Amino acid sequence: MERVQSTRVTPGEVSGEVVAVRGVTRRFGDVVALDDVTLDVGPGELVGLLGPNGAGKSTLLSLINGQRKPDSGTVRLLGGDPRDAASRLGLGVTPQETGLPATLRVGEVVDFVAGHFPDPVPTGDLLEQFGLAEMARRQAGALSGGQKRRLAVALSLVGRPRVLLLDEPTTGLDVGARQALWEAVRGYHAGGGTVLLTSHYLEEVQALAQRVVVIDRGVVRADASLDVILRRVALRQVVLTCATDLSAWPGVVRTGTGAAATPGSDGGARQTLFTADADALVRALVRADVDFRDLEIRGASLEEAFAEMVEPGMPGEGAER
Ligand SMILES: Nc1ncnc2c1ncn2[C@@H]1O[C@H](COP(=O)(O)OP(=O)(O)OP(=O)(O)O)[C@@H](O)[C@H]1O
Numbered sequence: 044m045e046r047v048q049s050t051r052v053t054p055g056e057v058s059g060e061v062v063a064v065r066g067v068t069r070r071f072g073d074v075v076a077l078d079d080v081t082l083d084v085g086p087g088e089l090v091g092l093l094g095p096n097g098a099g100k101s102t103l104l105s106l107i108n109g110q111r112k113p114d115s116g117t118v119r120l121l122g123g124d125p126r127d128a129a130s131r132l133g134l135g136v137t138p139q140e141t142g143l144p145a146t147l148r149v150g151e152v153v154d155f156v157a158g159h160f161p162d163p164v165p166t167g168d169l170l171e172q173f174g175l176a177e178m179a180r181r182q183a184g185a186l187s188g189g190q191k192r193r194l195a196v197a198l199s200l201v202g203r204p205r206v207l208l209l210d211e212p213t214t215g216l217d218v219g220a221r222q223a224l225w226e227a228v229r230g231y232h233a234g235g236g237t238v239l240l241t242s243h244y245l246e247e248v249q250a251l252a253q254r255v256v257v258i259d260r261g262v263v264r265a266d267a268s269l270d271v272i273l274r275r276v277a278l279r280q281v282v283l284t285c286a287t288d289l290s291a292w293p294g295v296v297r298t299g300t301g302a303a304a305t306p307g308s309d310g311g312a313r314q315t316l317f318t319a320d321a322d323a324l325v326r327a328l329v330r331a332d333v334d335f336r337d338l339e340i341r342g343a344s345l346e347e348a349f350a351e352m353v354e355p356g357m358p359g360e361g362a363e364r
Pocket residue numbers: 071072074075076094095096097098099100101102103243
């Protein structure tokens with residue numbers, strides 16, 4: 044409990060959306076990093092922004108934290124323009140890479156940042172919470188990669204922010220450090236905080252988020268509860284060569300790209316069948332004496348799952364263009 048209370052947010056002031064991104068497009072030269080993105084995050088939500096490399100996740104966070112401006116569309120943070128310093132008073136940020144002053148001791152770094160806030164979390168409490176208490180007197184430059192990362196996330200909480208933006212918070216951390224960080228984020232959220240975090244890892248999003256926004260090539264592909272996204276990603280692929288078109292077979296949710304489109308030398312076609320239960324599908328095909336060969340079964344990778352989410356019928360589908 045102490046853990047939760049130590050980062051409890053200032054109560055009360057937030058009403059309406061904490062983050063409101065409406066119709067935002069952002070280009071870098073010819074690259075469209077974000078393409079007409081709309082995303083609202085309400086008070087107390089913990090949202091995972093999931094997407095592959097180059098999807099546009101960091102760009103979106105940089106617009107929300109006021110570092111960059113959209114080419115078109117609007118971004119609001121805590122009811123104001125994120126480019127105004129006043130709007131960012133309630134914001135805590137941990138970017139993907141953080142430079143720490145190498146010669147300052149860990150405790151001094153926290154004290155330094157705490158000095159900028161009216162009611163900071165006490166340094167000792169914060170270091171305790173992040174498992175850094177024994178390192179308070181160590182120079183920041185002497186910390187391991189994982190310890191630096193933990194310190195960076197701890198620093199984003201010093202000022203008791205109302206909203207926290209975490210860009211791939213645990214990339215490169217070992218299992219123990221990752222768990223400790225997740226615990227801290229959960230504690231912050233349990234105390235009333237709003238979190239938007241990015242990740243490549245479904246596991247991370249699964250461990251933390253209630254709502255998942257999938258972004259790929261600058262477009263929001265899905266915005267749905269964790270359960271819905273997991274069901275989508277959990278589909279298995281049964282790949283086989285068969286002369287009969289199996290796309291309408293019971294249990295086949297849909298076919299993959301190129302299904303029934305690649306003729307084999309004997310006239311059979313290579314087919315990719317998506318199903319929730321690969322075992323049941325294969326048993327049924329065998330029972331029905333369907334003549335197939337070169338059977339492969341695999342889970343859909345996250346990238347494949349993202350691509351599949353472009354198809355119609357996905358709840359929260361955001362790519363109808
Ligand atoms: N400063 C920049 N100059 C030019 N292109 C950029 C810049 N920042 C981002 N981009 C491009 O915009 C696209 C989105 O990049 P972004 O960093 O937002 O993706 P990401 O989802 O955060 O990726 P990662 O998971 O690898 O960090 C990419 O194609 C990237 O190359």
